[in-house]
Amino acid sequence: MRVFKFGGASVKDAESVRNVKKVLETTGYEELVVVVSAMGKMTNALEKVVHYYFYNKEEVQNAIDEVVLFHRTILLDLFLEKVHPIFDKVASLFKEMKRFLESNKSPDYSYVYDQIVCYGELISTKIISAYLNNEQIANTWIDSRECIKTDSSYRDANVDWDLTNLRIKTIIKRKGLTVTQGFLGANYNNFTTTLGREGSDYTAAIYAYCLNAESVTIWKDVPGVLNADPREFKKTILLEQISYREAIEMAFYGASVIHPKTLQPLQRKEIPLYVKSFLSPLNSGTSVAKGKDLEPEVSCYVVKKNQVLLSLSSLDFSFMVEDNIGEVFKLLHLYKMKVNLIQNSAISFSVVADNQYNQLENLLSKLKPTFKVKYNENVTLYTIRHFKEKEITFFEKELDILIKQQSRDTMQFVVK
Numbered sequence: 001m002r003v004f005k006f007g008g009a010s011v012k013d014a015e016s017v018r019n020v021k022k023v024l025e026t027t028g029y030e031e032l033v034v035v036v037s038a039m040g041k042m043t044n045a046l047e048k049v050v051h052y053y054f055y056n057k058e059e060v061q062n063a064i065d066e067v068v069l070f071h072r073t074i075l076l077d078l079f080l081e082k083v084h085p086i087f088d089k090v091a092s093l094f095k096e097m098k099r100f101l102e103s104n105k106s107p108d109y110s111y112v113y114d115q116i117v118c119y120g121e122l123i124s125t126k127i128i129s130a131y132l133n134n135e136q137i138a139n140t141w142i143d144s145r146e147c148i149k150t151d152s153s154y155r156d157a158n159v160d161w162d163l164t165n166l167r168i169k170t171i172i173k174r175k176g177l178t179v180t181q182g183f184l185g186a187n188y189n190n191f192t193t194t195l196g197r198e199g200s201d202y203t204a205a206i207y208a209y210c211l212n213a214e215s216v217t218i219w220k221d222v223p224g225v226l227n228a229d230p231r232e233f234k235k236t237i238l239l240e241q242i243s244y245r246e247a248i249e250m251a252f253y254g255a256s257v258i259h260p261k262t263l264q265p266l267q268r269k270e271i272p273l274y275v276k277s278f279l280s281p282l283n284s285g286t287s288v289a290k291g292k293d294l295e296p297e298v299s300c301y302v303v304k305k306n307q308v309l310l311s312l313s314s315l316d317f318s319f320m321v322e323d324n325i326g327e328v329f330k331l332l333h334l335y336k337m338k339v340n341l342i343q344n345s346a347i348s349f350s351v352v353a354d355n356q357y358n359q360l361e362n363l364l365s366k367l368k369p370t371f372k373v374k375y376n377e378n379v380t381l382y383t384i385r386h387f388k389e390k391e392i393t394f395f396e397k398e399l400d401i402l403i404k405q406q407s408r409d410t411m412q413f414v415v416k
């Protein structure tokens, strides 16, 4: 069995949906689970719906209309209106979404977020499943919320592996083609949860782990994993082989081509992960698997933007040691601010963290009574794996460096 994942970019319009069919015809689709994300930037558009629902009710309808229109354009291109039942199916999903907003009483932003944002994946998979069936590629649509069971950490749910394993093994048929949603799960009360932004890669890994799949392929708009993000660097090199360890390091520091949670389940069962271009499915792309650390052996650059640099020191010149550093970490964990770099001295402690959920204000208000706090928002973290001395000299000359940190094979710079 194999698992494929098609991300937002690979299903961003009608042409891309047709291309998914081409990819499946090229690779074959017997014994295949296909995990699909929301189309194009629809998750962002649905995030806007939730935002307006809480902060600017008047704009909600416009935000919903944008999502409806986007899907309608794709539907009209792929199917004959009034003839194909998919139009009604999609319309009834939108009705369900609006009914939720009308009847909801919960003030919990994250709960509401998950109940709304899930429609991106529900609708995209309905459309793709219907299109493939129409084109004689028979498949079964599965609601991933029946399979992936999680706790109630809305927007960042943790998978209950035992239950999920059981569900997946019971629900997914090994023969034939299954189409299901990435990113979604459900808690024990069957409310929708999500696995964190860009979490569809992780979904693919969960299915692969539970089904003992022979491989996972994620289909991208790039030829594979490159030694740097092509949006940031002009010249990039395709990495043909990467070990799990190397890939985890790159993903952790922000190589957004693979979601960082994806690799651990795959590594545990040594299931290879292929990253390939949906435009040239016959090219070999990148293989993340047991074996050589990195082939070819080149330096790899990872850029992580929108970081917060916090510099803390004690108010009374006491040392920054275990107990007060421990306190800082507890708070960072509480506010879901993921730490990407740490540096400390006797009386000061610096940390670079994500501020994905806009919790900086809350964190600062908790820190200020105990510490002297300085901070910089919007700093960038550069991580260079397998660096060469001359690259470092270049960085040091060109950039306004706030912090530099070096270990045997990794160099990191925090830059304004």
Ligand code: ADP
Pocket: 006, 007, 008, 009, 010, 037, 198, 219, 220, 221, 222, 224, 225, 226, 227, 228, 229, 230, 231, 254, 255, 256, 257
């Ligand atoms: P998806 O359609 O699956 O959501 P993403 O847009 O999340 O795909 O990921 C693909 C993008 O990741 C590429 O277009 C590229 O700009 C970016 N990217 C960042 N780092 C790398 C890297 N090291 N190699 C390849 N692509 C990268």
Ligand code: ASP
Pocket: 007, 008, 037, 038, 043, 044, 120, 182, 183, 196, 197, 198, 199, 200, 201
């Ligand atoms: N649609 C979700 C997102 O954009 C999940 C994913 O695409 O992986 O974050």
Ligand code: MG
Pocket: 007, 008, 037, 198
């Ligand atoms: Mg994505």
